[in-house]
Amino acid sequence: MNTDAVTTRLLDFIRVEFLWSDEGREIDASTPLLEWGIIDSLRIALLQSFILNEWDVPVPAALIDAKNFKNASCIAAMICELDKETVR
Incomplete structure (x- = not known):
């Protein structure tokens, strides 16, 4: 699993689902999601x-x-780490 691809997909989801009423607000991989009240x-x-x-x-x-x-990068890192641990 590619961390950059996961981060990009997470950011897309967050923009569409959580920022739809705040279209002018830009976020990136390091945006503090909790601190800014986005999540x-x-x-x-x-x-x-x-x-x-x-x-x-x-x-x-x-x-x-x-x-x-904390931010999309941290969430993506957690997902990739969990994916490594998941037995399929």
């Missing part, structure tokens, strides 16, 4: 569902924290 507990649940559907990677509750969901 919250409900949106993290939506991201979990998206991650499972898109990459077949479940995100355990123990990994839902500010470090792993």
